[in-house]
Every structure is written in structure tokens, then in C-alpha cells.
Amino acid sequence: MKFFISADMEGISGVATNQQLKTPSEYQRFRKLMTADVNAAIEGAFNGGATEIVVADGHGNMSNIIIEELDKRARLVSGNNRVMCQLEGLDETFDGILFVGHHGREGGSDVAVISHSLAGICVNELKINGHVVGETEMNTYVAGSFGVPPVFISGDDAYVREVQETLPQVEAAVTKRAVDRFAAELLHPEVAQEIIREKAETAVKNAANQKPVVLEGPITFEIQFKGSQQAKMTTTIPSVELIGPKSIRFTCDDMITAYKHMWGCVIIAITATNGVLGSVNA
Ligand SMILES: [Zn+2]
Known part of the structure; x- marks a missing residue:
């Protein structure tokens, strides 16, 4: 096993x-x-x-x-x-x-x-299909x-x-x-x-x-961030909709795709905390 x-x-x-x-x-x-x-x-x-x-x-x-x-x-x-x-x-x-x-x-x-x-620096609340998780x-x-x-x-x-x-x-x-x-x-x-x-x-x-806990798609995530600058920059992804100053929503066909999408938004939000190019020395 x-x-x-x-x-x-x-x-x-x-x-x-x-x-x-x-x-x-x-x-x-x-x-x-x-x-x-x-x-x-x-x-x-x-x-x-x-x-x-x-x-x-x-x-x-x-x-x-x-x-x-x-x-x-x-x-x-x-x-x-x-x-x-x-x-x-x-x-x-x-x-x-x-x-x-x-x-x-x-x-x-x-x-x-x-x-x-997930990331205390940027995430205030995660919701999946309307339910806080x-x-x-x-x-x-x-x-x-x-x-x-x-x-x-x-x-x-x-x-x-x-x-x-x-x-x-x-x-x-x-x-x-x-x-x-x-x-x-x-x-x-x-x-x-x-x-x-x-x-x-x-x-x-x-x-x-024990049984797997399965959520059938479509899966809608709502993420409330701590700062409006964090939420806003995630809308560079076309599937992301701004639903409040600090809140976004997106929908994917299945949970695994939605999880990756959520993680991508969180990575962008972390990066946007002090301005997305603020700490890049390229
Ligand atoms: Zn930890």
C-alpha cells in the first residue's frame, strides 16, 4: 500500500x-x-x-x-x-x-x-463552490x-x-x-x-x-486577498474576474485544473505585494 x-x-x-x-x-x-x-x-x-x-x-x-x-x-x-x-x-x-x-x-x-x-501574506479567504475551505x-x-x-x-x-x-x-x-x-x-x-x-x-x-472525497466539476474558486493590488494583478489571467476590491472568481472544469489555477493566482498575488517588478534585478 x-x-x-x-x-x-x-x-x-x-x-x-x-x-x-x-x-x-x-x-x-x-x-x-x-x-x-x-x-x-x-x-x-x-x-x-x-x-x-x-x-x-x-x-x-x-x-x-x-x-x-x-x-x-x-x-x-x-x-x-x-x-x-x-x-x-x-x-x-x-x-x-x-x-x-x-x-x-x-x-x-x-x-x-x-x-x-496557503499564503498568509496575501490570502484572506478561499472558497470552493461558495464554501469557505x-x-x-x-x-x-x-x-x-x-x-x-x-x-x-x-x-x-x-x-x-x-x-x-x-x-x-x-x-x-x-x-x-x-x-x-x-x-x-x-x-x-x-x-x-x-x-x-x-x-x-x-x-x-x-x-x-475510507472513500475519496470527490467534488464534481465545474469548480468555482473565490479568493479574497489582503490587498487590492494583489487581487487586481491576478486579472492578467483572462479567466479571472474581479468581484470586489480584493476579491476574484474563476471557474474550471475540474478540481485539479482549478487547484493549479488557484496556485497561479496566489503566486501572482504574492509577487504583487509590493509591486510585481519591485524586487526583480533583471
Ligand atoms: Zn506552513
Whole structure:
């Protein structure tokens, strides 16, 4: 059985503030913790019957996991020039997807640790077919298009509650109690990793009973950005319609195409934050 792990950083054991992920010396500590949480999920998955695992590093520059410390049985998608964003490498050959170290959506819980939606610098809200989504739900629909069911999540308790509103069937490992967007009551990482290991094992053992979550097309995305300059520049793509000063809409025939389109708009919006050519030295 083959499993895909989408790994993020905000929900990793020990993470409580943004500074920990940005200050260079602190960041090096949390890269190790991220790798250890992913290793716990890998070990649990193999204990549950997995025979092959691909991990996609999906936080920030998407090269956080320390490859030389990763469980040797897994392969790692690392680096950031990816058309499929956090899901690069996923296809119809997988039997389930695990979300390790993920986080609540922007504007969801008032306490979810470092809550945001894909890119905190520019995205205020993501809607799919009129329904507000976080990253885990959105990625689950993409996985559903490949016939791959969601089986496991790990992160803070507010994130877990948010995901379980729409995906109550997933196994969840709670790595900390959310106190504020920048505060948490932490478990020792080894304790949290034991929970991740056990829940990932259970998730993989039950994967055959889980169903992919499929959204039939057409798929309409609405994205509210943080700045009007970000929204406006995405209208350089002909399919994008401006529906408010900071909000856009577009429709695609299927979820995978819509996901790539969404990611393209977010890349443009990030680039437009301070003017699209403001930082180019060409
Ligand atoms: Zn992240």
C-alpha cells in the first residue's frame, strides 16, 4: 500500500509562534522537529501496512525537512517550483493521504496556532463552490480527484476540530492545545510523536475502508486577498474576474485544473505585494 504525506510546519510538535519558524537559529530547531514528526507518521504508516511512502514538504520554501534525518523508507519531494504546490507527486497510485503538521484556516478559530490559508501574506479567504475551505479540505478534494482518500491529520486541537467538521472520518493526532494564534500548551515532542505514530498506524490499517472525497466539476474558486493590488494583478489571467476590491472568481472544469489555477493566482498575488517588478534585478 502506497501513501502520500503532505507535511506542513505550523502544526508540528513544539511550534507555538511564527518567530520560531522565522528566526534562523530557532528555525533550525523546528526543522528537526518537523522531520521527527514526519518520521513518526512514516513509522506508524509502515507499522499499519504501508509499503511505499512519498512525503511532500509543503511549508514556506518547501525545503524544510532534513533529508539525511528522514526515515530511509520514504522519498521526499523538496523545493518550491511546483505546479501542484503542496501536492506535487500525488497521483492515482496512492491508497491514502496523511496531513502532518497542518494548521487552521485564516479567519476560522480564534485560537488556531499560526492560522492562515496557503499564503498568509496575501490570502484572506478561499472558497470552493461558495464554501469557505482551509488547506486540508482543499487538498482533500484534489486528492479525491485522484481517487485518494484522506486518512490522517496532525496539528493543534482547534485545527483538528475545524477539519473534523467536514471530514469526521479522519484519524487525528493532537500535538498541542491552541491557546492563541501565537501561543499553545505543548506536549513534549516525544509524547506527541508517540500519538502521531499510533494514529497513523490506525489510519493506514483502516485506509481501505475510507472513500475519496470527490467534488464534481465545474469548480468555482473565490479568493479574497489582503490587498487590492494583489487581487487586481491576478486579472492578467483572462479567466479571472474581479468581484470586489480584493476579491476574484474563476471557474474550471475540474478540481485539479482549478487547484493549479488557484496556485497561479496566489503566486501572482504574492509577487504583487509590493509591486510585481519591485524586487526583480533583471
Ligand atoms: Zn506552513
